[in-house]
Amino acid sequence: MKAEEKYLGLVQKQNHYNQALSLLAWDARTGAPKKGAAQRSEVIGTLSSDVFALSTSNEMNELLSELENEKDSLSEITAKSIEESRKDYDRNTKIPAEEFKEYVTLQSQTETLWEDAKDQSDFDMFRPNLEKLIEFKKRFxxxxxxxxxxxxxxxxxxxxxxxxxxxxxxxxxxxxxxxxxxxxxxxxxxxxxxxxxxxxxxxxxxxxxxxxxxxxxxxxxxxxxxxxxxxxxxxxxxxxxxxxxxxxxxxxxxxxxxxxxxxxxxxxxxxxxxxxxxxxxxxxxxxxxxxxxxxxxxxxxxxxxxxxxxxxxxxxxxxxxxxxxxxxxxxxxxxxxxxxxxxxxxxxxxxxxxxxxxxxxxxxxxxxxxxxxxxxxxxxxxxxxxxxxxxxxxxxxxxxxxxxxxxxxxxxxxxxxxxxxxxxxxxxxxxxxxxxxxxxxxxxxxxxxxxxxxxxxxxxxxxxxxxxxxxxxxxxxxxxxxxxxxxxxxxxxxxxxxx
Amino acid sequence: MKAEEKYLGLVQKQNHYNQALSLLAWDARTGAPKKGAAQRSEVIGTLSSDVFALSTSNEMNELLSELENEKDSLSEITAKSIEESRKDYDRNTKIPAEEFKEYVTLQSQTETLWEDAKDQSDFDMFRPNLEKLIEFKKRFxxxxxxxxxxxxxxxxxxxxxxxxxxxxxxxxxxxxxxxxxxxxxxxxxxxxxxxxxxxxxxxxxxxxxxxxxxxxxxxxxxxxxxxxxxxxxxxxxxxxxxxxxxxxxxxxxxxxxxxxxxxxxxxxxxxxxxxxxxxxxxxxxxxxxxxxxxxxxxxxxxxxxxxxxxxxxxxxxxxxxxxxxxxxxxxxxxxxxxxxxxxxxxxxxxxxxxxxxxxxxxxxxxxxxxxxxxxxxxxxxxxxxxxxxxxxxxxxxxxxxxxxxxxxxxxxxxxxxxxxxxxxxxxxxxxxxxxxxxxxxxxxxxxxxxxxxxxxxxxxxxxxxxxxxxxxxxxxxxxxxxxxxxxxxxxxxxxxxxx
CATH class of the missing domain: 1.10.1370.30 (Neurolysin; domain 3)
Structure with a gap:
């Protein structure tokens, strides 16, 4: 199989996972039962990991490198797609995994904290986390x-x-x-x-x-x-x-x-x-x-x-x-x-x-x-x-x-x-x-x-x-x-x- | 990681895909837009293939063989689960892939044919396909x-x-x-x-x-x-x-x-x-x-x-x-x-x-x-x-x-x-x-x-x-x-x- 075909297969798979993830998100916001939230998060976690794994795989990197060298022979859609995939790859691989994990945890903690802080109109409650998020962003x-x-x-x-x-x-x-x-x-x-x-x-x-x-x-x-x-x-x-x-x-x-x-x-x-x-x-x-x-x-x-x-x-x-x-x-x-x-x-x-x-x-x-x-x-x-x-x-x-x-x-x-x-x-x-x-x-x-x-x-x-x-x-x-x-x-x- | 843990990880992943598939099926039958049918089938195809690939993987077979040899040391849930997974593995690997593909194609053709035959009350229209399905079943x-x-x-x-x-x-x-x-x-x-x-x-x-x-x-x-x-x-x-x-x-x-x-x-x-x-x-x-x-x-x-x-x-x-x-x-x-x-x-x-x-x-x-x-x-x-x-x-x-x-x-x-x-x-x-x-x-x-x-x-x-x-x-x-x-x-x- 040609590199272009392989690449299109990979991104199509990502896209299919993303479609399923979209449906899960729509469902969660339009009447999905409350008690299902934890299981739904696990399912979302599994599918998101699949998307992430595909976008940061060696196979993806190698295909992108190969295709970037033969840009002129690619269809316009593929040529533009690999730019998006490269951006994705770079964004997702440049941050050390451990640090990104810390950030994700902080994100979810802060969103909960923000709700309370907003309810109580207490900015100081929110401030330390905000400062940490800003530091993360700067480092990223x-x-x-x-x-x-x-x-x-x-x-x-x-x-x-x-x-x-x-x-x-x-x-x-x-x-x-x-x-x-x-x-x-x-x-x-x-x-x-x-x-x-x-x-x-x-x-x-x-x-x-x-x-x-x-x-x-x-x-x-x-x-x-x-x-x-x-x-x-x-x-x-x-x-x-x-x-x-x-x-x-x-x-x-x-x-x-x-x-x-x-x-x-x-x-x-x-x-x-x-x-x-x-x-x-x-x-x-x-x-x-x-x-x-x-x-x-x-x-x-x-x-x-x-x-x-x-x-x-x-x-x-x-x-x-x-x-x-x-x-x-x-x-x-x-x-x-x-x-x-x-x-x-x-x-x-x-x-x-x-x-x-x-x-x-x-x-x-x-x-x-x-x-x-x-x-x-x-x-x-x-x-x-x-x-x-x-x-x-x-x-x-x-x-x-x-x-x-x-x-x-x-x-x-x-x-x-x-x-x-x-x-x-x-x-x-x-x-x-x-x-x-x-x-x-x-x-x-x-x-x-x-x-x-x-x-x-x-x-x-x-x-x-x-x-x-x-x-x-x-x-x-x-x-x-x-x-x-x-x-x-x-x-x-x-x-x-x-x- | 122990074999039991690995195995439970695999079936959990299958289960997560299956949950997403269930939601897709529910959605298709409760108001999903008609024009989305073809894309939805593709998404379902991708996720179903993942489930199938997991259930028939060498990794699954090896883990099952290993666990089957140490049944007494397993939790009751795992012991019973591996029986299901083994059955699944056997059912999904014993039929030659090409033949199964032919069967699936015949299934979907026949379901469409059946609708017409039923509408027209014409059993003879349906019969040749029915005969083929029975032959497949017997061979399986x-x-x-x-x-x-x-x-x-x-x-x-x-x-x-x-x-x-x-x-x-x-x-x-x-x-x-x-x-x-x-x-x-x-x-x-x-x-x-x-x-x-x-x-x-x-x-x-x-x-x-x-x-x-x-x-x-x-x-x-x-x-x-x-x-x-x-x-x-x-x-x-x-x-x-x-x-x-x-x-x-x-x-x-x-x-x-x-x-x-x-x-x-x-x-x-x-x-x-x-x-x-x-x-x-x-x-x-x-x-x-x-x-x-x-x-x-x-x-x-x-x-x-x-x-x-x-x-x-x-x-x-x-x-x-x-x-x-x-x-x-x-x-x-x-x-x-x-x-x-x-x-x-x-x-x-x-x-x-x-x-x-x-x-x-x-x-x-x-x-x-x-x-x-x-x-x-x-x-x-x-x-x-x-x-x-x-x-x-x-x-x-x-x-x-x-x-x-x-x-x-x-x-x-x-x-x-x-x-x-x-x-x-x-x-x-x-x-x-x-x-x-x-x-x-x-x-x-x-x-x-x-x-x-x-x-x-x-x-x-x-x-x-x-x-x-x-x-x-x-x-x-x-x-x-x-x-x-x-x-x-x-x-x-x-x-x-x-x-």
Whole structure:
């Protein structure tokens, strides 16, 4: 057997284990019995070890070395796949096994500790572990030994390959400088939405039916996917033909399920439209967290919170609701679901203020990793920045620095991708409207096919075979650029809030 | 590492793959997206190959040989486990790989062919493949080379280890000789149940709620299991802490879900009460198809179709139903759900006539395998026996010899376990009532704990660690015996039908 064939067999096997692992994860989060947790962990452990063993095997290393020497004769898919496998191999072999084991143990201890610390709003309880995690991360960066100009770049590479600190610094600064005064103006505006109508009782079964209708509306393929209930919503692509969306229901706030479903639906459209040719290879997945988030945000914000969408779908919402909107005008409804208001909690933030939450976290975690900020100073600096960017101040660390789970499992470098997702989404929308200036008309007519087609052609189909920067360059002709997002937000909120 | 430890590691790994495979199977039957079928098959293929490779590896063979030589020093669990692993090893290595592959291909072709043949009631379409499957089976029996006195015994061993043709012949003959005249008398009785009330519209959501209540009622542990909807109901023990029941709903016949749920609930109680010590070993499962069926039938028939059960639960049923039983007396209801009436289709048969369907199949498949019956004569003999045993005659092969899927995938030796399940259940019930003559009182009070405890102590806890014959001997003091079932059916139906 040729090396290429052998290699493709190995990665296909990894992929099959990963599909089984995905199903186990989906199951665990959608109703698997509690008492089965320990056994499930063991099964997950066995399959994960298999994946790890395959990715770090001598056979893998030898095949990769052989294939790297004959790159020109390989298919494009194989050529790109071996880059992913090499990265995987390096990442997984450069850290001494013992040390990695310690780290994994610390991760899981810290996640549990974080829950308690958050409940008790006690940052000092959490701090020693956080410091240890940061030390581990710094050491790991050393082991990787990549020369990327800034220690944080190595972490970014896990989530947003090819995007570096200097770009993010520049783009985030521009965004921050424009958003802070806009948020302040919105806050001070005398024209504010009437929110009461949103919070009437909206039965779960009706919300479920609405969510299903809306997923169909935007083009989610139910013959290649399903929709379930969960506590922490997510979308999961087991493979392009099996993509699962989950939603949670709040009977006194339908927005949670409605916009949550559209958001996860956006992720799902990405996964469903990856080229089937990539199945079984390391390329079969989203290319980065940021690009993935651009797809969910595109549908949630630029479609789902668009006036044209509600001109079309307000009757559908009314049909499923229990009469709560019968006396609410479309304009009042639209203003209410687009309320912008500084708040303390990231995951509850609206589209105007959200990026400021992210920029704050980015600045802090970069400083932690480069050593210019000590963990002990985190709560203080957090609170200062909250006041500076959003004009609100946490009354305790539970609603401040302890609110997010990410750092508790050592996830540094992840946060920026949320704001990058907004930025990319706005760039993609702008480039789409260059050739399709009738964007709002398409939505008003429910004619989403051209939008999906654009995203599939320019983003989805490539899976991991095209890097974020290349996607942006080929679609927008430029690099990462905050301007489209800034224009969009300024236009929308200046009008809405009569600034 | 000691051989025992190594061996336990190997079977644990097999078990973990099997748990993942179970979840994949559950998922495929409870709403997995259609388009994912091909990928899912590939994942299943990879994991199944892993299990097969482990079970037939040289390492496994060597460890087994080593452990077989030091049986006395092994734990009881290991000693019994290696017997299972050895059987597995032998079964999986004795058939030449090429031939087995041909057989698997034939199996899957024939299952598809069977569907068409059944739809078209065309036995001749199905016959050539059936003949080939029988030839394969006979050759396989030869390869196994076990001297068990009758070729069919080797097939029985897959489903009912330790139970042989001579016993079954004797027990089934006794049962048949007693049932045929009883069925005839019931058919001819002028006292018949009024069935109309059963078929009113019973909304699915209400049936679901009822099914859940009933599962709780009999002691299914929802923290170690879940209940879902499916087309072909089943229960599945992924492990004792994760046991899944499925049900289908017919809105114009609530019996399908209600009694189906109790039936699967009986299987599930078995799986939930296997000793957790057996987890990760080949012993963690039901000991035979017959014993498994005894548990589902025990709960479905001896509990769920018991008057005492309805004295307690008729109000619950009425609560969930849409008024359909408001004017039906408990006695009329009880008679209706215990209607006994010869019919053509096995899976729709009642508890009185069911075993005759099985005995017929047993007689035919044994004759096919021993060569005393040619496949071409099957429809004719089938129809003759239907008339002889049940007094009804299929008008075509779709409702006759082609009705069951089993033979289409080469499953010969499976059918008897359904009737053995009835026989075992009656034996277990009789032995329970020897020390607990208040069986009906317990049910009337909803005090199922002593029943569950009895089943756990005598059946469930052992998993595959105790063979069917030993279970019967230790609980009832005898071998397989049709008399308890015959007494039960005679008593019950003589009274019901005023014979």
């Amino acid at each position: 960066i050393g082991y990787y030994g990549e020369d990327t100009g800034h220690v944080y770049n190595t972490l970014l590479d896990d989530y947003e390959p090819g995007v570096f600190v200097d770009t993010i610094d520049e783009v985030f600064a521009e965004l921050r400088n424009n958003l802070v005064p806009l948020v302040q103006a919105v806050t001070e505006s005398s024209h504010q939405p009437k929110m009461d109508s949103l919070f009437a009782h909206f039965p779960k079964a009706n919300q479920q039916a609405l969510s299903k209708d809306i997923l169909k509306e935007i083009g989610f393929d139910f013959s290649a996917g399903r929709m379930d209930e969960t506590v922490h919503p997510f979308a999961m692509g087991i493979n392009p033909y099996d993509v699962r969306v989950t939603t949670k229901y709040n009977e006194s706030d339908f927005r949670v399920s409605l916009f949550g479903t559209i958001h996860e639906g956006g992720h799902a459209l990405y996964e469903q439209n990856i080229s089937p040719e990539l199945m079984g290879t390391p390329l079969c997945g989203g290319t980065s967290m940021g690009i993935h988030e651009s797809q969910s945000l595109f549908w949630e914000k630029f479609v789902g919170q668009n006036m044209a969408f509600w001109e079309r779908n307000y009757p559908l919402l009314k049909k499923h609701a229990n009469g709560q909107f019968d006396h609410v005008s479309l304009e009042d409804f639209y203003f209410a679901v687009n309320q912008a208001k500084p708040s303390l909690i990231r995951i509850e933030a609206d589209e105007l203020t959200y990026c400021l939450h992210i920029i704050l976290r980015y600045e802090l975690e970069k400083a932690l990793i480069e050593g210019s900020l000590a963990a002990k100073d985190l709560p203080h600096v957090w609170n200062e920045k909250m006041v500076e960017y959003l004009g609100v101040k946490p009354s305790n660390d539970g609603e401040g620095v302890l609110q997010d789970v990410h750092w508790s499992f050592g996830s540094f470098g992840y946060f920026p991708s949320y704001a990058l997702g907004y930025i990319y989404a706005a760039q993609l929308k702008e480039s789409f409207t260059k050739t399709n200036p009738n964007f709002d008309d398409l939505i008003r007519q429910g004619d989403y096919a051209p939008i999906r087609q654009y995203m599939t052609e320019n983003v989805h189909q490539f899976g991991r075979g095209k890097k974020p920067a290349d996607i942006l360059k080929d679609t927008t002709g430029s690099g990462i650029d905050a301007k489209p997002l800034i224009h969009y937000l300024k236009d929308k909120y200046t009008t809405l809030y009569k600034l | 029996i030869g390869y196994y080379g076990e001297d068990t006195g009758h070729v069919y015994n080797t097939l029985l061993d897959d489903y009912e280890p330790g139970v042989f043709v001579d016993t079954i012949d004797e027990v089934f003959a006794e049962l048949r000789n007693n049932l045929v005249p009883l069925v005839q008398a019931v058919t001819e009785s002028s006292h018949q149940p009024k069935m109309d009330s059963l078929f009113a519209h019973f909304p699915k959501a209400n049936q679901q709620a009822l099914s859940k209540d009933i599962l709780k009622e009999i002691g299914f542990d929802f923290s170690a299991g879940r209940m879902d909807e499916t087309v072909h109901p089943f229960a599945m023990g992924i492990n004792p802490y994760d046991v899944r029941v499925t049900t289908k709903y017919n809105e114009s016949d609530f019996r399908v879900s209600l009694f189906g749920t109790i039936h699967e609930g009986g299987h599930a109680l078995y799986e939930q009460n296997i000793s957790p010590e057996l987890m990760g070993t080949p012993l963690c499962g039901g000991t035979s198809m017959g014993i498994h069926e005894s548990q589902s039938l025990f709960w479905e028939k001896f509990v769920g179709q018991n008057m005492a059960f309805w004295e307690r639960n008729y109000p619950l049923l009425k609560k969930h139903a849409n008024g359909q039983f408001d004017h039906v007396s408990l006695e009329d209801f009880y008679f209706a759900v215990n209607q006994a009436k010869p019919s053509l289709i096995r899976i729709e048969a009642d508890e009185l006539t069911y075993c005759l369907h099985i005995i017929l199949r047993y007689e035919l498949e044994k004759a096919l395998i021993e060569g005393s019956l040619a496949a071409k004569d099957l429809p004719h003999v089938w129809n003759e026996k239907m008339v002889e045993y049940l007094g009804v005659k299929p008008s075509n092969d779709g409702e006759g010899v082609l009705q069951d899927v089993h033979w289409s995938f080469g499953s010969f030796g499976y059918f008897p376990s359904y009737a053995l399940g009835y026989i075992y259940a009656a034996q277990l019930k009789e032995s329970f009532t020897k020390t607990n003559p208040n069986f009906d009182d317990l049910i009337r009070q909803g005090d199922y704990a002593p029943i569950r405890q009895y089943m756990t102590e005598n059946v469930h806890q052992f998993g595959r660690g105790k063979k069917p014959a030993d279970i019967l001997k230790d609980t009832t003091g005898s071998g397989i015996d049709a008399k308890p079932l015959i007494h039960y059916l005679k008593d019950k139906y003589t009274t019901l039908y005023k014979l």
